[in-house]
Amino acid sequence: MSCSRRKFLKQTMAGALTAALPGITVLSLAPGEARALAEKSNLRWVFLVDTRKCVGCGLCVKACKLENEIPYDAPITRTWVERYVVTKDGETHVDSPNAGRDGYTSAEIRGEAIDPENIEKAFFVPKLCNQCENPPCVQVCPVGATYQTDDGVVLVDREWCIGCGYCIMACPYGVRFFHPETKTADKCNWCYHRISQGLESACVQACPFGARRMGNLRDPDDPVTQIIMTERVQVLKDEYGTEPHVFYLGLDERVR
């Protein structure tokens, strides 16, 4: 029985590598990560906004503020409605007085009267947290106070948040704000307390026109998922790579 030095070294290396492989795989995954991979949630919340149905009544904003205990008269809100009026000279006039909380009851925009004859198109766009798949607001939190749940909703831990405001700066959609009562960052969580017990979120329920809907992206038979899969939908600021999960029907290119 002969064993050359070359052969011996080769076999030793191969053996060592084989032995180490499972170890390397396991070590690179924290226990939580391995568990999450093993049992991936069959629920991923998704939101659908049909801008063609929105009339700018603002009942969604009112309901959101009351439901989620957001100071009613403070200039902060978890969701809002924007008005876009494009005039025939190609100019876009945008406003959102009181975040659209009291609806739109005047044709004036920022004190400027616009002649209805001069309007090319005009519409309302509801906005809220996109519950991104890659949420930049979560990445920047220095204390682990904001996170993504296994059903895709980004929450803020009010006990743990130190109120540094990095997340408020990081959100490309301007969804986050500083809550003056809890002294923490705050954001829309799609009414997590409601949707996790089978209720509709406050804004979805309040909307009389069905402009706001929610569904489960992992259920191919879900009516909202069906629309997202089969119709022409758009998201906001796709180029940021955040993978937003609020899909819009009838979105105009002027909406940013």
Next chain:
Amino acid sequence: MTGWYLGIGGVGIRRLGVSMKKHWLRPLWVAIAVVAAVLVGRVFMVPDDFGVHGESFTYHYYRASNVQEWKDFPVKYRGRERCERCHRENSEEVAASKHAAMQCENCHGPAAGHPREVKKLPIDASRDLCLRCHQTLDYPSSLRRELPGVNGDRHGRKAECRKCHDPHHPDLEDRR
């Protein structure tokens, strides 16, 4: 001997031949004590359920019990179905009207605590509430234009809309 291993300072001391206490030891002990205090304090202050609960440290590093805390947040808007249980007549009337899509709580306010703590819900009968939808805004490419609208500044002489229009039954023609 140690002087040799400790770089310039130590060598300097040896060369001078001064017998001196190792001056760097004190800040070293302080640094070690601070690190130890932080590590020990961390054990007591970080909750047991704090850690990675998901696919990545980047997005799923959190206090697990916070998820349940959010789920326990009190619900305020109870929805039409709950109103129906006691106010069947009203709910049927609205359901047959043009306001069928409206939630009761859009005008009557969130029903949390009703009827036990809050006996009567305050009704928002303001003109502004109606004008949210019924102020004419002639906006092409918006559903707003399709809604029956008035000019809130002129129509109805600033009176409450419900003086003439029953919100449960908004058509003037089939007013009871």
